[in-house]
Amino acid sequence: MFLLLCRRLSAMALDGFRAAVYHGSLTDAISNVQQRTPESFNSHTLSIAITGESGSGRSSLINAMRGLRAGDEGAAETGMLDTMTMPVAYPDPVLPGVTLWDLPGVGTPYFPLDTYWERLNLSQYDFFIIVGFQRFRSDHAWLACKIQRMGMRFYFVRSKADADLDASRRQRPSSYDEERILEQIREDCRRGVAAEGVGHPQVFVVSSWEPNRYDFPLLRQTLQMELPRLRRHAFLLSLPAVASPIINQKKAALKGEIWKIALFSCLLAAIPVPGLAFLGTFFVFRKHLFGYSSNFGVDNRSLLALARQVRRPLGELTAMMTSLGTTPMMALKLLLDSVGAAMMVAEYSWKRLPVFGALVSGGVALVTTFFMLRKHLASIADDTRRVLSKALEAERENAI
Ligand SMILES: Nc1nc2c(ncn2[C@@H]2O[C@H](COP(=O)(O)OP(=O)(O)OP(=O)(O)O)[C@@H](O)[C@H]2O)c(=O)[nH]1
Ligand SMILES: [Mg+2]
Structure with missing residues (x-):
């Protein structure tokens, strides 16, 4: 079946579509499909x-x-x-x-x-x-x-x-x-x-x-x-299967960078200034929450452009987004829920045992940033798959 799909699609020059998905421009991926002439489907x-x-x-x-x-x-x-x-x-x-x-x-x-x-x-x-x-x-x-x-x-x-x-x-x-x-x-x-x-x-x-x-x-x-x-x-029905490995490839590339971000967050959190650990982790975390969304082309602005392109209400696409919040308030809430308490304990212990406090604070920031970013990256990748499938579905229905 996979061979059949590959053979069928190889003639269709899908490089442009794949590249657009990889570069996080779902609107370009859809344009690539929209610009095809009826004759291009003859094969x-x-x-x-x-x-x-x-x-x-x-x-x-x-x-x-x-x-x-x-x-x-x-x-x-x-x-x-x-x-x-x-x-x-x-x-x-x-x-x-x-x-x-x-x-x-x-x-x-x-x-x-x-x-x-x-x-x-x-x-x-x-x-x-x-x-x-x-x-x-x-x-x-x-x-x-x-x-x-x-x-x-x-x-x-x-x-x-x-x-x-x-x-x-x-x-x-x-x-x-x-x-x-x-x-x-x-x-x-x-x-x-x-x-x-x-x-x-x-x-x-x-x-x-x-x-x-x-x-x-x-x-x-x-x-x-x-x-x-x-x-x-x-052809449109077969495109989600074409996009999926590209999205996985991109996810794997970004996943490889997470440990560096976590290490940075750890060093920041180890500085014995009250509140810095929490704020530092918050900003690092928030930056990447937004970063991943726009990197995959599912941030609010990109979704709006995509909704216009496939002539659908924005809500139809945002309904596909199940990943963690992308607004600063949501990021703050998320961080408070997951690390706030641990950070406070760590910062409290600085007053008595500074070295121990720095170690605990840095450790919490390292582990939290690492696992939460990984989780968030995976859910953004899944959201991208769902959003793209929804946009392709709209494109199919528009043609009927
Ligand atoms: N009167 C009439 N009989 C038909 C027609 N089409 C099929 N038949 C008869 O209906 C019976 C079943 O036809 P098939 O084409 O074998 O049906 P099928 O759905 O392929 O059946 P299975 O593969 O056995 O499930 C045969 O005896 C056919 O001759 C038709 O248009 N008119
Ligand atoms: Mg039969």
Whole structure:
């Protein structure tokens, strides 16, 4: 999977994006994405997962999309028995770089609903087609919700339209109206998906046995038309994984400097001037609290610029920040909570045992600065990941 991702992204010249993340300019990282032309995504492959309940006609749909019939050479296996245990890949003959993945059915004894996503590692796919037949089922709703929650997109395909129409024709031949029945089926599916809070689902009613009729031609056209947008969407989805090692690299570089800062704080605290130990540690600590935030590009000013760039309220980005406070008052409170008492004891003991007092005071400053800065650095790095993912999510939604 990682190899696939690397291969896919290597062609996209991500150096500019990586450099911007490393230099703490998330706005430049987003600009790098925004400035890409639709053509620049043409080389980006797209893996489409065809999922749905067992026997819904997933394999037949893939065959029809590839212009094949059951039994043709290279066609997916179809039938009445559920035999699928692994996803199988089929290249789309018309859409370059698009692979249709025939997935095992959801909710079978082999692939129960609650472990389906994880076992098949569905997050690795770029786009989904959920195939259902007969009534809209809770498995479909579950899949639709899960896909949406993961920031991904899907079409809902209602298969075997010919069988529904045939049954209707036999039951009520006098009032038979093909278009009305098709619209009822579409509406039932739309209502079912929308009831789960999934907005504007794209629904197609098809028969894989009659690929020139019903919504099948529209399904192909829509996929072809939306392809550049879907490729861009998939590209944006893969960027947090590109940024993560860069953020780790930066964190490791800054972590290596912490002992020097802690040593400085220790020397400052050892000077036997009442209050200096506390003030010194406070200023060193505060300086680096701010330093890390702006170094990673998640200080208040950078967040405001980023929010404007992705056209989102600032609050959406600041909600991603769970790290320790970055205002002076918060830094003071933090320091008071963690070292204030120890520092006071140390300074008190100066009056009686100056050498001991200096040692205790310096030691407390050293240990506190060291561990608190490490903790803060780690949480700022995590915040950066979350903020960037949120900005990329906004960018994906802006394009829909
Ligand atoms: N009438 C009708 N039958 C269909 C259609 N598509 C598939 N079928 C039939 O439905 C049955 C299941 O089709 P498959 O394509 O194997 O379905 P699947 O979802 O891949 O099934 P599994 O992989 O076994 O879970 C087969 O007997 C197909 O011939 C269709 O559009 N119309
Ligand atoms: Mg199948």
